[in-house]
Amino acid sequence: MERSIARELLEDSHLPQHVVARAYRDLDRIHRWLGNTAAILRLLREDPVPVRRVLDIGCGHGALLDHARRRLGVDVVGVDLRPAPPSAPVPILTGDAVVDPLPSADVAVAVCLAHHLSEADFIRLVHNVSRSCRRFIVLDLVRHRLPLVLFRAFLAPFLCRLNGIDGLTSVRRSYTPAEMRRVIGMALKETGGRVRHTVAPLYIRQVVDISW
Ligand SMILES: C[S@@+](CC[C@H](N)C(=O)[O-])C[C@H]1O[C@@H](n2cnc3c(N)ncnc32)[C@H](O)[C@@H]1O
Incomplete structure (x- = not known):
């Protein structure tokens, strides 16, 4: 399967706020069902050096950071291209994480951002x-x-229409494990760093864990 370059519906900057909020709520549910949230929290908890501050890049409305703050007691900050509503549960900066200076943190996470x-x-x-x-x-x-x-078969029937469509587009846009290893290898040529890459059973997620 070729990597798709199709845009996702959630990338439309004119979507009404309530549609965007619903989509991010659904994403939070998907991450909890699939164990993605637990996987990130476990990696943070097992960090050999105490984690005081976590940065979530492409954080949407900040649901993952809210879980991290409640469950791990860490300080949190998010960054997203799309401005967050004032009701967001955590501080979220607006910016392009590829080019804009990022706030400092012990650990940065990015969930379902790479395929964008x-x-x-x-x-x-x-x-x-x-x-x-x-x-x-x-x-x-x-x-x-x-x-x-x-x-x-198992997720789309329980999601809003937008996430049902975007979920399929996202899988088609994502990296194969081999592509992921190659791209990370190129990225680390310049900065150095150690990397651990894991792929979950049934290919439900891949995790790249880089330390400098
Ligand atoms: C599929 S959503 C994932 C949201 C959240 N991480 C989650 O998993 O529920 C991708 C998010 O990345 C954001 N995003 C895409 N490109 C970005 C960039 N260059 N800098 C910051 N955020 C970006 C989008 O606005 C969107 O909120």
Whole structure:
């Protein structure tokens, strides 16, 4: 399957606020059902150096940071291209994480952001994060037929129409494990750093864990 360059419906900057809020709420539910939230919290909890501040890049309305703050007691900050509503549960800055200076934090995470980026921008994002964080955890989808079939059968029926469509587009836009390893390898040529790359059973997610 070729990597798709189709845009996702959620990328439309003219969507009404309530539609966007519903989509981010659905995403939070999906991450909890699939164990993505638990996987990120576990990695943060097991960090050998105490984590005081977590930065979520492409954080949407901040649901993951809200979980991290409540469950781990860490300080949190988010960054997203789309301005967050005043009711967001955590502080969220508006900006392009590929090029804008990022707030400093012990650990940065990015969940379902990588597939939005070209390889060149993904590499620039890794370089940008390396300037202000000592660790970067990237969790994303895997481009493979199995998650497409599973998403259509078991998740899409429970989601709003927008996420039902975007979920399939996201899988088609995501990196295969081999592509992910190649791109991260290129990114780390310049900054150095150690990387651990894991792929979950049934290809439901892949996690890249970079330490500098
Ligand atoms: C699929 S959503 C994922 C949201 C959230 N991380 C989650 O998993 O529920 C991707 C998010 O990344 C944001 N985004 C895309 N490109 C970005 C960039 N260059 N800088 C900051 N945020 C970006 C989008 O606005 C969107 O909120």
